[in-house]
Amino acid sequence: xxxxxxxxxxxxxxxxxxxxxxxxxxxxxxxxxxxxxxxxxxxxxxxxxxxxxxxxxxxxxxxxxxxxxxxxxxxxxxxxxxxxxxxxxxxxxxxxxxxxxxxxxxxxxxxxxxxxxxxxxxxxxxxxxxxxxxxxxxxxxxxxxxxxxxxxxxxxxxxxxxxxxxxxxxxxxxxxxxxxxxxxxxxxxxxxxxxxxxxxxxxxxxxxxxxxxxxxxxxxxxxxxxxxxxxxxxxxxxxxxxxxxxxxxxxxxxxxxxxxxxxxxxxxxxxxxxxxxxxxxxxxxxxxxxxxxxxxxxxxxxxxxxxxxxxxxxxxxxxxxxxxxxxxxxxxxxxxxxxxxxxxxxxxxxxxxxxxxxxxxxxxxxxxxxxxxxxxxxxxxxxxxxxxxxxxxxxxxxxxxxxxxxxxxxxxxxxxxxxxxxxxxxxxxxxxxxxxxxxxxxxxxxxxxxxxxx
Numbered sequence: 316x317x318x319x320x321x322x323x324x325x326x327x328x329x330x331x332x333x334x335x336x337x338x339x340x341x342x343x344x345x346x347x348x349x350x351x352x353x354x355x356x357x358x359x360x361x362x363x364x365x366x367x368x369x370x371x372x373x374x375x376x377x378x379x380x381x382x383x384x385x386x387x388x389x390x391x392x393x394x395x396x397x398x399x400x401x402x403x404x405x406x407x408x409x410x411x412x413x414x415x416x417x418x419x420x421x422x423x424x425x426x427x428x429x430x431x432x433x434x435x436x437x438x439x440x441x442x443x444x445x446x447x448x449x450x451x452x453x454x455x456x457x458x459x460x461x462x463x464x465x466x467x468x469x470x471x472x473x474x475x476x477x478x479x480x481x482x483x484x485x486x487x488x489x490x491x492x493x494x495x496x497x498x499x500x501x502x503x504x505x506x507x508x509x510x511x512x513x514x515x516x517x518x519x520x521x522x523x524x525x526x527x528x529x530x531x532x533x534x535x536x537x538x539x540x541x542x543x544x545x546x547x548x549x550x551x552x553x554x555x556x557x558x559x560x561x562x563x564x565x566x567x568x569x570x571x572x573x574x575x576x577x578x579x580x581x582x583x584x585x586x587x588x589x590x591x592x593x594x595x596x597x598x599x600x601x602x603x604x605x606x607x608x609x610x611x612x613x614x615x616x617x618x619x620x621x622x623x624x625x626x627x628x629x630x631x632x633x634x635x636x637x638x639x640x641x642x643x644x645x646x647x648x649x650x651x652x653x654x655x656x657x658x659x660x661x662x663x664x665x666x667x668x669x670x671x672x673x674x675x676x677x678x679x680x681x682x683x684x685x686x687x688x689x690x691x692x693x694x695x696x697x698x699x700x701x702x703x704x705x706x707x708x709x710x711x712x713x714x715x716x717x718x719x720x721x722x723x724x725x726x727x728x729x730x731x732x733x734x735x736x737x738x739x740x741x742x743x744x745x746x747x748x749x750x751x752x753x754x755x756x757x758x759x760x761x762x763x764x765x766x767x768x769x
Contacts, residue, residue: 337431337511338416339699340504343706345408347498350714352401357718359398361665368725372485394450404452411437428515431508462491466539483550484543486724490717492543495536496569497713499576500706506532523584530580534573541569561615568611571604601685609682613675617719618726619660665722674715681712 358365415434419425441449442456465488495502506529511519519525544566551559578597582590613619664671684705687694695701 337427337504337508338412339703339706340501340508341412341431341434342409342703343498343501343710345405345412346707347494347710347713348408349402349405350710351717352398352405353714354717354721355396355401356398357666358721363665363721363725365721368721368728369487369490371728372483373487376482376485394454396451396455400451408438426516428508428511432512462488466492466495484547489540489543490720492536492540493720494713494717496540496572497709499533499536499572500702500709502535503529503533506530526580526583530576533576537569537572541566544569565611565615568604568607571600571607574600575604605682605685609679612678612682612716616716616723617661617675618723619675621661661726663726665725666718671719674719677715678712681708684708684712 355365357363412434415437416427416430419430419433420427442452510525510528514520544562548559548562548566550556551562575597578593578600582593582597585593614621660668660671660675666674687701687705691698691701695704
């Protein structure tokens with residue numbers, strides 16, 4: 316009954332046939348490497364120093380602890396992680412995966428489980444083999460392992476403050492944990508792989524652990540991310556942050572992803588007729604989770620639609636300035652587009668209005684791509700193809716989500732820096748100017764527009 320990236324797939328059957336689904340996980344991971352290369356390309360084109368943005372919180376934390384930062388010398392070409400290298404590696408690994416499967420299954424009459432383990436083994440050997448050309452892969456792997464350890468190593472307790480005081484979660488760990496949430500189905504497949512390997516070459520027995528193990532693996536990314544939110548709430552409570560409640564709302568969002576996993580796992584224990592009775596409940600839970608997550612993407616993760624009243628006024632054409640109409644009565648298209656991007660998106664758009672709007676619309680569609688389940692029989696030859704398509708679409712959605720998320724984090728850092736330099740009393744945020752604009756008396760509307768949008 317596996318129909319979404321968050322659900323647990325069927326793992327009962329005659330061994331090799333269901334083991335074919337094990338090739339999904341490495342395929343999606345390879346696609347993620349290529350999508351990260353795409354992100355790096357756009358960061359470079361639009362001059363976003365993503366490395367500094369991701370690591371800024373860690374640098375500040377080390378400076379506060381009196382730890383000197385390592386040398387900031389520019390990395391060599393061999394150790395630099397570039398878009399070309401990431402995309403090239405993904406193409407190479409995709410070729411290696413299919414070549415491994417063909418040789419192991421077709422020539423040596425092996426199974427897909429053996430091909431999957433062989434692929435992972437070859438990839439590990441590629442990483443640890445000391446070649447200069449693969450040095451950047453070892454650096455990237457080290458970063459991933461360090462951030463993975465940071466996710467499971469508690470920074471502070473949610474209930475009791477450690478002796479050295481609360482330590483906020485750095486942005487790079489939040490960014491990494493969010494990426495893991497998009498790979499929830501891969502974690503489920505890994506749990507399935509371990510369970511099947513434990514019984515190989517016999518088929519997996521239909522027992523409670525056959526469902527429980529993949530379900531727990533699928534829930535791990537959401538549990539880790541929710542734990543981060545609780546830690547940040549504790550940090551905010553101890554620092555008297557008035558916006559600490561947002562972390563609780565965020566934790567609820569990640570917790571809402573656990574309910575479809577639980578319901579889907581429970582359906583595996585029922586007959587076909589019994590599982591259908593829970594189908595409507597599962598759909599409702601998935602709609603709630605997708606809608607909640609989409610709203611959080613746009614408002615909190617990307618800093619857009621911060622003023623709903625202003626958006627409503629713009630949609631209704633509440634004033635000549637909002638619609639971009641000039642004093643003579645003619646509309647100015649460039650001005651209308653600018654005012655729309657300022658009000659409905661945000662004043663600063665590094666990727667431009669068209670690209671930013673395209674990302675928002677694409678994210679909206681892909682958040683509900685699981686609706687393909689209603690037409691999967693006419694679009695996909697097998698269940699595996701359907702699940703693989705959903706996983707790749709989710710990986711792509713995360714790739715474009717990364718672009719606006721890093722951009723918004725950069726804007727927040729720049730605003731905090733300006734506020735610190737200018738002082739709280741003198742600093743005026745652009746979003747505050749927009750909000751104040753819609754409260755301006757009609758007699759001074761034109762004057763305000765010239766000052767805000769000049």
